[in-house]
Amino acid sequence: MADLTSDFIGIKSPNPFWLASAPPTDKEYNVRRAFDAGWGGVVWKTLGEAGPPVVNVNGPRYGVIYGADRRVLGINNIELITDRPLEVNLEEMTRVKRDYPDHALIASLMVPVNEDAWRDILHRVEDTGCDGVELNFGCPHGMSERGMGSAVGQVPEYIGQIAHWCKKHSDLPVIVKLTPNITDIRKPAQAAKDGGADAVSLINTINSITSVDLDLFAPEPTIDGQGAHGGYCGPAVKPIALNMVAEIARDPATADLPISGIGGVTTWRDAAEFMALGAGNVQVCTAAMTYGFKIVQEMISGLSQWMDEKGLTDTGQIVGRAVPNTVNWQDLNLNYVTKAVIDQDACIKCGRCYAACEDTSHQAISMSEDRVFEVIDEECVACNLCVNVCPVEGCITMEQMAPGAVDPRTGKVVEKEYANWTTHPNNPGACAAE
């Protein structure tokens, strides 16, 4: 059996599946049940300064994007940080950590941008016995209007400054949680590293309006006829999160910065993908909010089975395995030539490949009177759209042309050697191959 125990920047947990700082981790009751259900770690719902806590709206906090059969694909929220008193949260964290010493407990923090505020909160959370802190520089609504959350995460100088304060005033490991609402994720990551942070976690939620009530003409969720933008999460954001994780992991300047992957992790497979692109562990929220804590059992069994099948014994062996294969476009091999091939036995004759190719691509699929669909190799550019729209898995595949064969589309012989855009004759800036 694969060993799922995780060591993320020195923080040990029974598995790499943590619950992200969010409603599921808002109080002792939930967190105890999460640990009992099998979650390896919990990032406690973000704590604010001492004093009167923030308040939330009293109408709907969530909006949702559905797939078929009301499958939740994405959730938008306008909830703020914890609205319970700091003292209550700290007492509960202390009790939970005492009773679950082998599980990871991280305090998520968000206080105004001044050194005293950060020093004070750090000293108070240290007393809980928690394993580390996560600096919430990501929330895109409400708190950002008050100069916190993503308002900090969008200014690399602030990120570096606060990370520096935290390392200065505490020995706890510091994770900086990044907002995706920026243009280049590498800049805030670099700032976190420069400030001395031990790791980054990403992504926080994406600025979003999920839908518009077409009777009220108001964004949803609608509060008394009005709506505000919220933060988007869930399976729909996973591709964006994966790219941002990879951007940091493959940049030489930040390649050694540990990453906690967040963004639409719903199954063990999602977790493995984040880890393959450089995440040391993953954090989950929407999937738990949709299905409950029990889903971690599938994540544990699935990752374990897959690792066994791959001959992997330690989760560390997954981390970053796909990073070397994640390159820039110009590095892709232009001599890799494929053609779509339709398995006629598997084809159910829906014609979606034909419609997609004929209407929107390269007119490379023919349709006969009796609904036989065939690829026209002379036209096929191997775009893959037919594969994507085909409802039958494995019916259409992309087959590589062997070197030496002639591509009927271009009339050129398929070269065996790797060659990319940087040396292509059509590239005005090409350097001669040596």
Place this chain on the structure above:
Amino acid sequence: MSRNALTPGIAAGRLAPQDYAENFSDLHPKLDDHEALVAADRCYFCHDAPCVTACPTDIDIPLFIRQIATGTPEAAARTIFTQNIMGGMCARVCPVETLCEEACVREAAEGKPVIIGQLQRYATDTLMEKGVHPFTRAPETGKRVAVVGAGPAGLACAHRLAMHGHDVTVFDAREKPGGLNEYGIASYKTVDDFAAREVDWLLGIGGITIETGKALGRDVTLDALREGFDAVFLGIGLGDVNALGLEGENRDGLRDAVDFIADLRQAGDLENVPIGREVVVIGGGMTAVDAAVQAKLLGALNVSLVYRRGRERMNASVYEQDLAASHGVRIITNASPVAIHGNGALREIEFEYTDDDLTPTGQTFRLPADQVFRAIGQTLTGDDLPRLDGRKIAVSGAGRTSVEGVWAGGDCTGDGEDLTVTAVAQGRDAAEDIHESLTKTG
């Protein structure tokens, strides 16, 4: 002791009152909104979709399903009604398992087609429940068309003609319009008086007058209609039922399945519909199944459906056969009736087993029978008709008969498969052809 399934002979009221309501409730109730969305989401929106090709009325099925999936079933209904004004009834009675749903690529892929029929019902019911008639009539042309037969073919024809601005008079021999929709279909397929409500809704186009109790050859003649109208459409169906050709066929208890179904459909209270303890239905089509299943639902103890050929030759679809079997109807194949037994009242009917070429085997058996329903096909009746092709009215093109100015469609013509949907298509297409001929200039 009240009557029950064991009561001998033919008797009404074999069931408790609440059982009738339960037994004759909607076979497939309208999908609720969520069911419809889930079902609609399964549609692949095929290119040049096979289901459309399989539909005799060419309804744009992927489009209407997508309209349901995006929360506009009313628009879906308009898509359906544009091609098939009786889309509501067809959603209930079409043998979809041999038409659109058989052609559905998901049937090929996984044996579970998109439930097109039920989605069509969801859409059409939604619009009809709102009392909306989705078409407006063109300005009146001053042309008058006579339609004979207020069944699916005649009504579809009348509606399309009225839509084009023509003035239509529909004659029907029965008391109510609707034809087989009203008189000839199992009641669990069209509950709550749907056939009559559909006719009322269809007439919302305006410009259509229905005259019931007017039979061709009895109350009106083809010549007179040709004289009094600019065009005539015959959608007269099949008036007679084939006989078994056995001695004693006029005995009490032996009757046509279509009459049994018509009586049942028109019965105000099903408790008053008599049914035998032992019932035998002879035939292998939809009518036979409709009669057999309803006999069982009325409380008959034993119902057998006997067909002279093998199962694969039955006109009733496999779905219909399974429906009969699931209601406890015993299906016996490769057996032909050879004799009727009983002193006065019917007691038994004797069959002889045949091979697939209908060659008698010499082996016979008898079934106890209080009641026997004939469902071995119907024939065209009437003199004074255009030229026949075999036993039906000969037509060419869009229902043109041998007589100038006379069109025909539905079961009385040779083109169809005796399906409601085919009749609708023929009525509609004939109407377009009539319209073209009436508006031709020069």
